[in-house]
Amino acid sequence: MENVKVALWGFGAMGSGMAKVLLGRKGVEIIGVCDMHPERAGRSIFDILNVEKGNRMDVIVQSNIEDVLTEKGCDICICATDSFTKNAFPKLKFALEKKVNVISTAEEMSYPQAQNTELSKELDRIAKENGVSILGTGINPGLIMDLLVVCLTGCMTDVKHIEAKRVNSLSPFGPAVMEEQGVGLTVEDFNKGVESGKLAGHVGFAESVRMIGDAIGFNVDKFEQQMSPIVTKVDRKAPYGFAAAGDVAGVNMIGQGYVDGEVKIDMIHPQQIEPEMEGTYTGDYITIKGTPEVSMSIKPEVDGGLGTIAMCVNMIPHVINADPGLKTMIDLPVPRAIMGDYRDFIKR
Amino acid sequence: MENVKVALWGFGAMGSGMAKVLLGRKGVEIIGVCDMHPERAGRSIFDILNVEKGNRMDVIVQSNIEDVLTEKGCDICICATDSFTKNAFPKLKFALEKKVNVISTAEEMSYPQAQNTELSKELDRIAKENGVSILGTGINPGLIMDLLVVCLTGCMTDVKHIEAKRVNSLSPFGPAVMEEQGVGLTVEDFNKGVESGKLAGHVGFAESVRMIGDAIGFNVDKFEQQMSPIVTKVDRKAPYGFAAAGDVAGVNMIGQGYVDGEVKIDMIHPQQIEPEMEGTYTGDYITIKGTPEVSMSIKPEVDGGLGTIAMCVNMIPHVINADPGLKTMIDLPVPRAIMGDYRDFIKR
Numbered sequence: 001m002e003n004v005k006v007a008l009w010g011f012g013a014m015g016s017g018m019a020k021v022l023l024g025r026k027g028v029e030i031i032g033v034c035d036m037h038p039e040r041a042g043r044s045i046f047d048i049l050n051v052e053k054g055n056r057m058d059v060i061v062q063s064n065i066e067d068v069l070t071e072k073g074c075d076i077c078i079c080a081t082d083s084f085t086k087n088a089f090p091k092l093k094f095a096l097e098k099k100v101n102v103i104s105t106a107e108e109m110s111y112p113q114a115q116n117t118e119l120s121k122e123l124d125r126i127a128k129e130n131g132v133s134i135l136g137t138g139i140n141p142g143l144i145m146d147l148l149v150v151c152l153t154g155c156m157t158d159v160k161h162i163e164a165k166r167v168n169s170l171s172p173f174g175p176a177v178m179e180e181q182g183v184g185l186t187v188e189d190f191n192k193g194v195e196s197g198k199l200a201g202h203v204g205f206a207e208s209v210r211m212i213g214d215a216i217g218f219n220v221d222k223f224e225q226q227m228s229p230i231v232t233k234v235d236r237k238a239p240y241g242f243a244a245a246g247d248v249a250g251v252n253m254i255g256q257g258y259v260d261g262e263v264k265i266d267m268i269h270p271q272q273i274e275p276e277m278e279g280t281y282t283g284d285y286i287t288i289k290g291t292p293e294v295s296m297s298i299k300p301e302v303d304g305g306l307g308t309i310a311m312c313v314n315m316i317p318h319v320i321n322a323d324p325g326l327k328t329m330i331d332l333p334v335p336r337a338i339m340g341d342y343r344d345f346i347k348r
Numbered sequence: 349m350e351n352v353k354v355a356l357w358g359f360g361a362m363g364s365g366m367a368k369v370l371l372g373r374k375g376v377e378i379i380g381v382c383d384m385h386p387e388r389a390g391r392s393i394f395d396i397l398n399v400e401k402g403n404r405m406d407v408i409v410q411s412n413i414e415d416v417l418t419e420k421g422c423d424i425c426i427c428a429t430d431s432f433t434k435n436a437f438p439k440l441k442f443a444l445e446k447k448v449n450v451i452s453t454a455e456e457m458s459y460p461q462a463q464n465t466e467l468s469k470e471l472d473r474i475a476k477e478n479g480v481s482i483l484g485t486g487i488n489p490g491l492i493m494d495l496l497v498v499c500l501t502g503c504m505t506d507v508k509h510i511e512a513k514r515v516n517s518l519s520p521f522g523p524a525v526m527e528e529q530g531v532g533l534t535v536e537d538f539n540k541g542v543e544s545g546k547l548a549g550h551v552g553f554a555e556s557v558r559m560i561g562d563a564i565g566f567n568v569d570k571f572e573q574q575m576s577p578i579v580t581k582v583d584r585k586a587p588y589g590f591a592a593a594g595d596v597a598g599v600n601m602i603g604q605g606y607v608d609g610e611v612k613i614d615m616i617h618p619q620q621i622e623p624e625m626e627g628t629y630t631g632d633y634i635t636i637k638g639t640p641e642v643s644m645s646i647k648p649e650v651d652g653g654l655g656t657i658a659m660c661v662n663m664i665p666h667v668i669n670a671d672p673g674l675k676t677m678i679d680l681p682v683p684r685a686i687m688g689d690y691r692d693f694i695k696r
Contacts, residue, residue: 021505143503147682151499154662154683155491155655157369217688290685292651296644303640307503314502334495334682335502337638340565 004028004316004342007068007100009091010080011035011048011061013174014105017309018078020049023056027341028316032068033061065091069098075320076101078312083107083203085116089123092134096126101319102134103312109136110146111207111328113214124326133322137315137329139307140166141204141211144284144298145267147329150215152286152294159216159290164208165268167282168301169275170250171238178241182229183273185248190229201227205255205267215330218259225255230272238273249273314338317345352376352664352690355416355448357439358428359383359396359409361522362453365657366426368397371404375689376664380416381409413439417446423668424449426660431455431551433464437471440482444474449667450482451660455551457484458494459676462558472674481670485663485677487655488514489552489559492632492646493615495677498563500634500642507564507638512556513616515630516649517623518598519586526589530577531621533596538577549575553603553615563678566607573603578620586621597621662686665693 006022008015011033022028033045041063046053048061062068069077077095082088085108092109095102112120127134136142145164153159170181177183182190182199193199205225213220232249236242243249250272257265275282283299318332329335338345354370356363359381370376381393389411394401396409410416417425425443430436433456440457443450460468475482484490493512501507518529525531530538530547541547553573561568580597584590591597598620605613623630631647666680677683686693 139503148499150684151496151682153685155487155650155658156685157654157658157661159685159687215682215684217686217692219688292654294646294650295648296646298642298644300643302503302642306505306640310503310505313505329682330684331681333679334499334563334677336498336563336678337501337504337507338565339507340567344565 001343001348004320004346005031005074006316007032007034007074007077008080009034009065009068009077009095011040011045012037012080013305014080014308015078016049017305018080018313019045020051021309021313023049023051025338025342027343029056030059031074033059034063034065034068035061036063065094069095069100072099074100076103076316078103078105080105080312085109085112085119089119092123093126096123096130096132096134099130099132101132103315103319104134104136105138105308105312106136107138107141107203108207110138110141110204111211112136112326114207114210120326127326128324131324133319133324133327135315135319135327135329135332137311139302139304139311141208142311142329143307143335144302145269146208146211149212149286149288150330151334152288152296153216155292156288156294157291159288161264161289162212163266163268163287165285166301167275167280167285168271168304169282170241170271170273172305173240175240181251181271182248183241183250184243187229187231187248190248194227199227199251201251202253202269202271205253209255209257209265209267211328211330212265213257213259218257218264220257220259220265222258223255225253228252230270232278234277236274236277241273243273310337311335317342321347349691349696352424352668352694353379353422354664355380355382355422355425356428357382357413357416357425357443359388359393360428361653362428362656363426364397365653366428366661367393368399369657369661371397371399373686373690375691377404378407379422381407382411382413382416383409384411413442417443417448420447422448424451424664426451426453428453428660433457433460433467437467440471441474444471444478444480444482447478447480449480451663451667452482452484453486453656453660454484455486455489456555458486458489458552459555459559460484460674462555468674475674476672479672481667481672481675483663483667483675483677483680485659487650487652487659489556490659490677491655491683492650493617494556494559497560497634497636498678499682500636500644501564503640504636504642505639507636509612509637510560511614511616511635513633514649515623515628515633516619516652517630518589518619518621520653521588523588529599529619530596531589531598532591535577535579535596538596542575547575547599549599550601550617550619553601557603557605557613557615559676559678560613561605561607566605566612568605568607568613570606571603573601576600578618580626582625584622584625589621591621658685659683665690669695
């Protein structure tokens, strides 16, 4: 059997991280990479990744996707370029129309039914017309604050209230994330950034809440979210960020899913640099009230970058095996690490 | 759309518990119950359960399955009668040949490929011939020490070693469980019971280990398990069991899955009455070494009885929706509580 053939669209931290993992796996190969960034376009991926090419074919990063994706030229394309469905849509459509399965890292694509009903129907239609499937996934949304919650309700006969809490450190992230999350800003500048929409905070609550609701049969009729600065009392310093005492060390995002006028799903997601300096310990926590009650914790939290890379490369077989159409994490079998030969996981 | 129609084969603690949950749900009805126990056969389930019949049709417990299962007479039969595939097999075959989907609570049926290769092929063949599907599930095996492990590996790019540990209390269980697990025996009698095979301990390690291995691509070439008494230093008293100091308060089961001569999967499952009396606190723990490491805990442990009841009633739609054949938890979408109308979860 031939190797599973993967194209990567976007070769930033996520795309290049996936490439590194895939190069270490059996029965799978990278057949092309597209990235327009001048530091990457035109270079060999082995050079960029600092990985021995060995007897593999070389792969040169292309700036034009037409040079990477041809009709049925690969089994799947992982599109790691956007956070929002609207921005990702033209790329996803292009790949699907090449009759190639697609995985998107766009947070909103984890459950595009939530905020992009029309585009999600359109993607489902295009995928079906071309006999392929498309999935949005990542660590969160994609697993920690949604699929894992759903999975844990499986051992319950009654669910009254769900709280999903992810407390993570921003310290390992680079300057882009520091800026996006407002690390180091004064409280005044942070609030201005929120008002102007410049500071987006975490993207995905609306999708996670709707995914949980649809999965278990909670009719979520209202969703709200709030964003506030985490103000530090001490100077905090991370490799790429600094927050002076009195300034912003990160963002606290909270969200609520209402069922029949009552909050049944609470999302809590504070992200900051050096949380331990003020006694905050990172972790993922799911508390579900009902019968029986389930109180889960993962300490420390699952690493966001590695987790997203893993979810994408691990879902490849499930997406290839799926019936045509738009899929979400609640439609497919549970995610799993693919430690064996990728070809063994493909149903032909 | 008509209600989802369920038959229950076995109306002990599990079967009657499922009935109680189903009677509280929408879009689903119990069309028949089979149980030969003289205290139950011939009686109304509403009488046995002490639940108001309201305007529902009465359901009388039948001692003969022929009076319950007719060809396509219901959508699914939950068979809660056995622990071992060999013993359950004739019943499962009977139900499948009535063109009825099946859920089995038999621990070995959670992954019959592990120890009953021929019977599992036979069940797959019979199910396919009759256009229905069959699944074995429960809290453990079924979720805690296998499917949940698999799900958590989904966020990992590399898995080096898995430890699944379930520390639970036997105190809520009745006299049958006390006897099965050897509670109150002297160490000598316990060891005799193990030698003679009278004390089985936990059933399901072989299935859980093989399920994990197959899911992630670990070729488990050897499996071993050991069983030892948990000897108490103090008198311990539970509603249905008593262990004097120096005697047996429960069973510690451990198991190992080998990959290429190395233990890659460790299963640890001590079960005892009143564990807190000697400082043991119950919980479910999954520790996966690799990239990134994942350390999960659920404290206290998920209640075994309620958990098994929930897993069975919650998997009903997935089993009805599945392609024909023998299915396992790693083939189907993630379990989830069914809080809405059952009919909304069925793909027709």
